[in-house]
Amino acid sequence: ESFLEVESLSQLNAEYHTVFAIDNSSSMRENLASVIDSIRKTIADPETLESKLQPNQFISILTFDENVNTVVTQERDISEIFTRLDEIEVGFPSTNLYGAIKAGAEIWENEISLDAITYGSLIVLTDGDDTSSKVSKSDALTATENKDVFFIAASDSVNTDVLNEFTSSS
Numbered sequence: 001e002s003f004l005e006v007e008s009l010s011q012l013n014a015e016y017h018t019v020f021a022i023d024n025s026s027s028m029r030e031n032l033a034s035v036i037d038s039i040r041k042t043i044a045d046p047e048t049l050e051s052k053l054q055p056n057q058f059i060s061i062l063t064f065d066e067n068v069n070t071v072v073t074q075e076r077d078i079s080e081i082f083t084r085l086d087e088i089e090v091g092f093p094s095t096n097l098y099g100a101i102k103a104g105a106e107i108w109e110n111e112i113s114l115d116a117i118t119y120g121s122l123i124v125l126t127d128g129d130d131t132s133s134k135v136s137k138s139d140a141l142t143a144t145e146n147k148d149v150f151f152i153a154a155s156d157s158v159n160t161d162v163l164n165e166f167t168s169s170s
């Protein structure tokens with residue numbers, strides 16, 4: 001004899017965090033609008049603007065040039081997220097890629113226990129390499145241990161060898 005109980009995800013103590021880190025350094029001038037548009041289309045239907053977020057899914061958005069700036073933290077309201085996305089502008093020439101990776105990975109902690117489930121993913125959209133040297137690659141790698149990190153290259157000049165160090169091989 002067996003028993004199966006199915007409970008709605010919205011009733012579980014579970015959270016899923018999606019963190020977008022957007023390179024807004026001056027080299028992204030030509031690509032920034034399309035990057036922002038792709039995020040909009042990922043989280044909401046482009047025609048109806050209806051949210052595509054799953055129950056208990058939270059969105060955080062960072063931008064990075066020579067600095068890392070928080071745009072949105074753990075938000076579910078699509079109109080609020082869109083308003084903040086519309087405020088993003090091209091920044092300074094330097095790229096604090098490692099700082100953005102570290103800051104993005106620190107927004108959530110993965111936890112799977114009887115009390116709670118918390119999980120997340122960091123999605124980095126960039127066209128270049130770290131040029132600021134404000135955060136070490138080692139510190140960024142440490143922050144991303146046991147976390148899912150994805151990169152979307154916004155140009156052909158991205159140093160994929162460096163980015164591969166942050167992605168899981170399994």
